[in-house]
Amino acid sequence: xxxxxxxxxxxxxxxxxxxxxxxxxxxxxxxxxxxxxxxxxxxxxxxxxxxxxxxxxxxxxxxxxxxxxxxxxxxxxxxxxxxxxxxxxxxxxxxxxxxxxxxxxxxxxxxxxxxxxxxxxxxxxxxxxxxxxxxxxxxxxxxxxxxxxxxxxxxxxxxxxxxxxxxxxxxxxxxxxxxxxxxxxxxxxxxxxxxxxxxxxxxxxxxxxxxxxxxxxxxxxxxxxxxxxxxxxxxxx
Amino acid sequence: xxxxxxxxxxxxxxxxxxxxxxxxxxxxxxxxxxxxxxxxxxxxxxxxxxxxxxxxxxxxxxxxxxxxxxxxxxxxxxxxxxxxxxxxxxxxxxxxxxxxxxxxxxxxxxxxxxxxxxxxxxxxxxxxxxxxxxxxxxxxxxxxxxxxxxxxxxxxxxxxxxxxxxxxxxxxxxxxxxxxxxxxxxxxxxxxxxxxxxxxxxxxxxxxxxxxxxxxxxxxxxxxxxxxxxxxxxxxx
DNA sequence: TAGTGGTCTAGACCACTTT
DNA sequence: AAGTGGTCTAGACCACTAG
Numbered sequence: 001x002x003x004x005x006x007x008x009x010x011x012x013x014x015x016x017x018x019x020x021x022x023x024x025x026x027x028x029x030x031x032x033x034x035x036x037x038x039x040x041x042x043x044x045x046x047x048x049x050x051x052x053x054x055x056x057x058x059x060x061x062x063x064x065x066x067x068x069x070x071x072x073x074x075x076x077x078x079x080x081x082x083x084x085x086x087x088x089x090x091x092x093x094x095x096x097x098x099x100x101x102x103x104x105x106x107x108x109x110x111x112x113x114x115x116x117x118x119x120x121x122x123x124x125x126x127x128x129x130x131x132x133x134x135x136x137x138x139x140x141x142x143x144x145x146x147x148x149x150x151x152x153x154x155x156x157x158x159x160x161x162x163x164x165x166x167x168x169x170x171x172x173x174x175x176x177x178x179x180x181x182x183x184x185x186x187x188x189x190x191x192x193x194x195x196x197x198x199x200x201x202x203x204x205x206x207x208x209x210x211x212x213x214x215x216x217x218x219x220x221x222x223x224x225x226x227x228x229x230x231x232x233x234x235x236x237x
Numbered sequence: 238x239x240x241x242x243x244x245x246x247x248x249x250x251x252x253x254x255x256x257x258x259x260x261x262x263x264x265x266x267x268x269x270x271x272x273x274x275x276x277x278x279x280x281x282x283x284x285x286x287x288x289x290x291x292x293x294x295x296x297x298x299x300x301x302x303x304x305x306x307x308x309x310x311x312x313x314x315x316x317x318x319x320x321x322x323x324x325x326x327x328x329x330x331x332x333x334x335x336x337x338x339x340x341x342x343x344x345x346x347x348x349x350x351x352x353x354x355x356x357x358x359x360x361x362x363x364x365x366x367x368x369x370x371x372x373x374x375x376x377x378x379x380x381x382x383x384x385x386x387x388x389x390x391x392x393x394x395x396x397x398x399x400x401x402x403x404x405x406x407x408x409x410x411x412x413x414x415x416x417x418x419x420x421x422x423x424x425x426x427x428x429x430x431x432x433x434x435x436x437x438x439x440x441x442x443x444x445x446x447x448x449x450x451x452x453x454x455x456x457x458x459x460x461x462x463x464x465x466x467x468x469x470x471x472x473x474x
Numbered sequence: 475t476a477g478t479g480g481t482c483t484a485g486a487c488c489a490c491t492t493t
Numbered sequence: 494a495a496g497t498g499g500t501c502t503a504g505a506c507c508a509c510t511a512g
Contacts, residue, residue, distance in 0.1 A: 271496080271497065271498085272497080272498065273496095273497090284500095284501095287498075287499080287500095290498085291498095291499090301497090301498065301499095302497080302498080303496090303497050303498045303499075304495085304496060304497045304498075305497075305498090306496090306497060306498080307497090307498080
């Protein structure tokens with residue numbers, strides 16, 4: 001197997017192996033030849049085969065274990081990549097005018113469930129911020145966020161009058177790990193009033209928990225009008 | 238820089254570079270040293286540096302171009318990985334009993350918007366399937382799907398009485414590329430009746446277009462009760 | 475303990491894009 | 494034209510783990 005001008009060798013090997021998996025020549029759980037054998041078969045170096053197999057493993061097509069070898073992964077897991085852009089980009093990309101409005105910022109003891117999620121002592125005061133993101137004359141996002149003041153003491157000096165807490169956190173907290181939940185909910189009377197929407201409007205709700213250095217930094221509930229916001233993804237497999 | 242017992246070299250390099258980005262030593266848009274220079278700096282081979290930089294690029298931390306070099310990426314784009322599992326796994330994982338119910342399968346000319354999305358001639362007949370996925374005694378997913386009979390002629394022989402079209406496509410169409418839209422909608426009277434839900438219930442709607450060999454294979458609208466279904470993601474950056 | 479994958483090297487050639 | 498990243502090789506040593 002020689003280097004084709006159009007496609008790298010490891011890519012070609014990936015495609016071939018993938019094709020064998022989906023065509024059924026390699027059933028789920030089937031053992032693949034070792035890297036050395038495949039290198040001989042494709043007449044290339046072991047590293048080239050290794051890269052192909054490593055990427056297939058990252059995509060979830062195969063599973064690898066030392067000594068045990070490489071096996072076709074159990075099917076059914078389709079990984080799809082979704083890219084969320086920062087809200088201002090999202091809005092301007094659609095040609096809308098963006099406006100930020102701070103509703104409230106206060107120090108207070110978070111309610112029990114939030115305290116648990118933030119992993120803070122019950123009764124301690126932390127920062128609660130509520131704000132709106134407007135696109136033209138409609139609310140595009142309602143952000144309801146708690147920030148752990150133990151982990152990010154600098155928030156005390158922030159008013160968030162001009163800059164939303166999500167942007168501020170992005171620029172000021174390093175390397176946070178994120179977890180998301182995405183769900184559809186019906187607008188409660190409170191939320192409906194806040195977002196200037198009719199009651200029971202369908203909303204897309206994204207709950208985001210950020211962690212830094214194994215400590216909970218922030219817990220945010222982001223709600224969007226269902227008709228204004230869509231997540232888009234371009235899948236791989 | 239020598240190989241540490243606990244962590245691969247390329248990982249250590251990744252972490253160091255990442256740390257420089259988030260600490261502000263490397264500002265957004267800043268040019269990083271070339272692979273050769275970094276290899277000298279970390280006293281390792283160029284390939285090791287290359288792997289570190291390649292993975293940072295995949296994670297969106299840096300952007301690379303030949304001759305132009307490696308630069309710190311523009312911030313604010315948070316990639317989040319969502320894994321969609323096949324519906325039967327999803328339901329059984331929650332301990333519910335799964336049941337599949339076919340509502341209707343017919344050959345017909347798709348309505349204009351669908352015809353456009355499927356990229357088929359107006360008036361040609363294609364397969365339309367509507368079915369339900371039950372979890373215990375509740376509808377977990379309503380699947381409304383059109384399949385391009387030109388691309389997948391084998392569908393003609395399928396009744397889909399026992400097996401849902403999404404599963405069948407997974408097993409019979411190779412390597413399809415997927416695009417998804419995710420939105421929140423309010424249950425219309427028709428959908429509400431089909432899904433046995435009150436009108437205006439908030440629904441999570443996933444629109445999935447699959448492509449094979451640059452031809453549109455299928456267009457599906459999957460709707461879930463908002464309270465029963467959540468997408469979960471564990472992010473990286 | 476033997477065989478697998480994981481990592482690393484030193485060197486090489488090529489493709490691409492800015493200068 | 495020159496310098497960057499992208500790929501590949503042949504060989505090596507190591508870590509892990511199934512038999």
